[in-house]
Structure formats: C-alpha cells, structure tokens
Amino acid sequence: MNHVPHRAILADDEPHLAEHLKGQLGKLWPALEIVAVASNGIDAARLIAEHDPDLAFLDIRMPGLSGLEVAQGIEGRTRAIFVTAYDEYAVQAFEHAALDYLLKPLRSERLQRTIERVQAALVAPPPDDASLAATLRRLMGQPEGERLRYLRAGKGGSVHNIAVGDVLFFQADDKYTVVRTARDEYLIRTPIAELAARLDPEEFRQVHRATIVNLAHLAGTRRDETSRLFLRMRGIETELAVSRAYVPLFAAM
Numbered sequence: 001m002n003h004v005p006h007r008a009i010l011a012d013d014e015p016h017l018a019e020h021l022k023g024q025l026g027k028l029w030p031a032l033e034i035v036a037v038a039s040n041g042i043d044a045a046r047l048i049a050e051h052d053p054d055l056a057f058l059d060i061r062m063p064g065l066s067g068l069e070v071a072q073g074i075e076g077r078t079r080a081i082f083v084t085a086y087d088e089y090a091v092q093a094f095e096h097a098a099l100d101y102l103l104k105p106l107r108s109e110r111l112q113r114t115i116e117r118v119q120a121a122l123v124a125p126p127p128d129d130a131s132l133a134a135t136l137r138r139l140m141g142q143p144e145g146e147r148l149r150y151l152r153a154g155k156g157g158s159v160h161n162i163a164v165g166d167v168l169f170f171q172a173d174d175k176y177t178v179v180r181t182a183r184d185e186y187l188i189r190t191p192i193a194e195l196a197a198r199l200d201p202e203e204f205r206q207v208h209r210a211t212i213v214n215l216a217h218l219a220g221t222r223r224d225e226t227s228r229l230f231l232r233m234r235g236i237e238t239e240l241a242v243s244r245a246y247v248p249l250f251a252a253m
Contacts, residue, residue: 005031005032005033006031006032006033006053006054006055006122007032007033007034007035007051007053007054007055008025008032008033008034008035008053008054008055008056008057009034009035009036009037009038009044009047009048009051009053009055009056009057010022010034010036010037010038010056010057011037011038011039011040011041011043011044011047011056011057011058011059011062011067011070012037012038012039012057012059012062012083013039013040013059013061013062013063014059015039017059017104018037018039020106021057021083021106022034022037024106024108024111025057025111025115028108028111028112028115029115029119032055035047035051035053036050036051036053039062040062040063040064040065041062041063041064041065041066041067041069041070042063042064042065043064044056044058044062044065044067044070045065045070045073048070048074048076048078049075049076052076052077052078053078054077054078054079054122055078055079055080055081055099055118056070056071056074056078056079056080056081057081057082057083058070058071058080058081058082058083059082059083059084060082060083060084061084067080067082067084068082071098071209072172072209072210074209074243075208075241075243075244076243076244077244077245079098079099079118079121079122080098080099081098081099081100081101081102081114081118082098082100082101082102083102083104083106084101084102084103084104085103085104099114099117099118099121100114100117100118102114147198147199147200148164148195148198148199149163149164149165150162150163150164151164151179151188151190152188153179153186153187153188154186154187154188155184155185155186155187160186162179162181162186164199165203165214165216166181166182167179167180167181167214168180168181168182168213168214168217168233168234168235168236169211169212169213169214169217169233169240170192170195170211170212171192171210171211171212171240172191172192172209172210172211173187173210175189176188176189177189177190177191177192177195180233180236180238182217182234182235182236183235192206192209192210192211192212195212196212199212203215203216205246205249206246207231207240207241207242207243207246207249207250208240208241208242208243208246209243211240211241213231213233213240217233217234217235218231218232218233218234219232219233219234220232221250222239228241228242229241229242229247229250230242231250
C-alpha cells in the first residue's frame with residue numbers, strides 16, 4: 001500500500017456517520033490525514049478552500065450546499081469521493097469528476113477498493129484529454145469519429161443554431177451550460193462532461209470542472225499575485241480561471 005502522506009476532509013450532516021468513516025479510514029489508510037470534518041455543504045466548501053486537501057469525502061444530501069454543488073465549486077487540486085445513501089446520483093457524481101462513489105451503509109471491503117483506486121489516481125499522471133474523451137464516447141455509445149459541429153441553444157425564448165467553432169467557451173451554470181460566443185451568450189442543457197466527450201480535444205480543452213475553452217479563440221494568459229492562472233479570450237473582457245489541476249496544459253504559455 002502507498003504510504004505517501006495525503007490530506008482529506010470529510011463532510012456529512014450525520015456526525016455518527018462521519019465518525020464511522022473517519023474510523024474506517026484510520027484503519028484502512030492510516031497514512032491519510034483527516035484535517036477537518038464538516039457537517040454541512042457551506043462549511044465543506046470553506047474548509048476545502050482553506051486547507052486545499054488532496055481529497056474530500058462528500059455526502060451528497062447536506063444542508064446549505066449539496067455535495068455535488070460543493071464539488072462543482074472546487075477550484076484547487078481537491079478530488080471528490082461521494083458518500084451517499086442514494087444511488088440515483090451516480091451519473092451526476094462522475095460528471096463532477098468524482099474519483100469514486102460509495103453507498104451507505106459503508107462496507108469495509110468496498111472502502112478498501114476505493115482507497116486503492118484513489119491512491120493509484122493520486123500518484124499517476126493525469127490522463128490526456130483525448131483518452132478521457134474517447135472513454136466517455138465509448139460509455140455513451142458514440143462513434144469514435146463523430147464530433148459536435150453545430151448545436152441548438154436558447155436565448156430570450158428563441159432557439160439558435162450555433163457553429164461550435166464560433167464558441168469561445170462553455171461554462172456550467174446551475175442547471176444549464178452557458179455557450180459564449182464573441183457576440184452573445186446562450187443556454188443549453190447539455191452537461192460539461194457530455195460536451196467534453198463530444199468536442200474535438202485538439203480544439204477544445206477543459207480548464208476547470210465547470211469550463212471548456214476553444215483554443216482557437218485564446219488571446220493570452222495572466223497570473224495574479226498568488227500565481228493563479230487566468231485565460232483571456234478574443235473579443236470579450238471576461239477572464240476565465242484555470243483550476244490548478246489543469247494549469248500544466250498551459251505551462252508553455
């Protein structure tokens with residue numbers, strides 16, 4: 001077993017379940033440091049931003065913010081593992097780049113498999129965008145060569161046909177995905193994970209769990225005083241934040 005020290009937070013609104021998970025992790029992964037335990041989604045989001053842990057074990061149904069909403073807002077390196085009694089959230093969990101999805105009541109053998117999977121993911125180099133997209137296409141039954149070239153998006157009660165090449169970026173926004181062109185902004189219901197699987201990885205790159213950019217419209221990059229990376233897109237003043245996990249994609253810029 002890998003004993004490289006890693007840090008985690010736990011979030012569950014039922015204290016005895018959080019303590020149970022903490023105890024199980026202590027037995028099965030003693031090298032893992034639990035730096036904080038949250039009892040609601042708002043505290044979980046705050047603690048993740050404060051501690052920047054490697055992992056967050058998130059209950060999905062919590063007061064304040066759901067585990068899914070907490071995961072969507074993560075901007076650092078933290079990877080999510082969802083722990084819930086409700087299996088209907090599985091697809092949404094993996095759309096939020098979850099490392100794994102555990103059902104309550106927790107079983108030691110299942111948690112052990114999760115730990116092994118997580119340890120492998122933490123030490124392995126991140127998979128390239130092309131292989132991720134190919135995997136998602138296979139899961140969705142989409143032909144390998146089929147790329148998204150046009151889409152239908154809503155604005156002001158009307159539906160518009162938009163060439164994908166004209167899109168500056170896609171960004172998740174609550175129940176919708178914003179489609180931004182140089183001229184306007186539209187809404188679609190297609191999740192970011194599904195778009196990532198259908199877009200050409202040579203042209204589009206995910207830079208945040210909630211954002212995909214069109215490299216053809218990239219004007220430049222900027223770092224702030226904390227070395228956080230931002231992208232500038234041609235034709236608009238809005239800057240897009242790059243999550244730490246995706247910064248290496250722009251190392252040469």
